Amino acid sequence: MPIEAPLAKSPSPYSRQTLDRDAIAEIFAEIAVEAAVAVMEVYASDSHARRKPDKSPVCDADENAEAIILERLAAVLPDLPVLAEEAAAHGKKTVSGSTFILVDPVDGTREFLSHNGEFTINIGLIVEGEPLAGVVYAPALGRLWLGGAKATCCVVAPGAPLPPLCERREIHVRPAPRQGLTAVASRSHSDAETEAFLADLPIRERRAAGSSLKFCAVAEGEADIYPRFGQTMEWDTAAGDAVLRAAGGIVLDRERRPLRYGKAGAQFRNGPFVAWGDPPASGY
Template sequence: MPTLPPLPAPDAPLDDAARDRIAECFAAICVEAGAIVMEVYRAGGEARLKADRSPVTEADERAEALILARLAERLPGWPVLAEEAASAGQGLDACQRFILVDPLDGTREFVNRNGEFTVNIGLVADGVPVAGAVYAPVLERLWSGGAAARLRRVAPGASLAEAAEDRAIRTRPAPEAGWTALASRSHGDPETEALLARLPVAERRSAGSSMKFCVVAEGGADVYPRFGPTMEWDTAAGEAVLRAAGGTVLRPDGAPFRYGKAEAGYRNGAFVAWGDPAASGRSEG
């Protein structure tokens, strides 16, 4: 890995500069893990079912091993909760700050070979994602966010200095009419349909994985509702990017969407991601 600036200890203050440094660290690790994911993807890796009946591939397991090793090197002492380790029974005691890892979000997209899967690392502090990185290796798109959000185009395994594109991103104000809504490609439900029916949606797109948060973050869409089941590691990195770009994530009733739900096994409830936080009141019905 490239040499990066010093990173804070688990109990150090998390100012804007520290959050940006952590996001940059996560971004570099995601791109490195993306090379492993692509190696399995090109070899035609298949999925098997875990005990909870969710799919897992060799790419999930190998990428997570790499990510955990890199986090131990760069952020020693930080608590980490990773999807495959959690599935194997390695939990995490309740704590104020911890890192969430999803080595391959969108396993179904990976198996279906549509390219819409991502590598995700996010940092939660006091129930809120404050730094994160999301990498789509097939598309070579890397989103990251701490105090500010960035989009880069980086090949799997390349250094961040080799990015073909590097620009700041921001959400857009909700248009007076003609919103763009994103919905899950693999998980539809009546609650989503009911919420979207109350909004001035002119265009609707389907997409997989945590990319949906990032499309909203870069101003390509206005709202992404999700009522189906997710885990905290599915959403933390994408929400961190969206928040850094000016958006927010709320429960459907407008209440805060919180992390650190150890008592619930780190399962999420329903949420709505908004590009324009002021637009969230339009969903009340």
């Protein structure tokens, strides 16, 4: 059965009041799981890895998955502009209006190429600078996280139908533990500023993870904080940010304000940010 776009026809299809955030996340989830088939085909064969002009890695999985995602989004949500990582790498870094979709077809390409399974497919919806719906799918792990009005997670194989709502688990962040925080940090992008930041906090445990799985660990209450001071792009973070916010968390920029999206003047680059599971613990 074809998916129907859950957008009201009037007065505005893109207002916060008329968007069905959970239904949008459901659409994104179906598309991500479908695109994962192409990703896993490359994962099991030669990825033809190469370097983009910015020296970051790209492989066939990124491009094949993005083509599927863009085709499906154009068919189901034709009125929503899309900014996708590989299209942006080829010069398309513009979107019109304050409502648009961000796509990272394979977040964690280094993890993909190292075959550790810690890579994700990310699709997020931005409305007036905020991530209001998003999905993070880890096809090698068979795990899917959805964020809309609420946050849920479930197990689903690439190309399989989404499980019914009764088979999904609603997720929430946890209060900051009195005995100390669990921090999750990038497996591939550590830096001195991150180390200095964590050194000033009561960190009880530290874990490493790739891609947007770090946002999901905080959203599920498995970790409390995820700092990132190295460069990221908006398509890297939008989906995981949406899941975390739906679970009750917050992502703050250097000025301790919620991370904003649609920064065209900065070429859609993020500044430093910290994802918190317990907003009061952040001082926000």
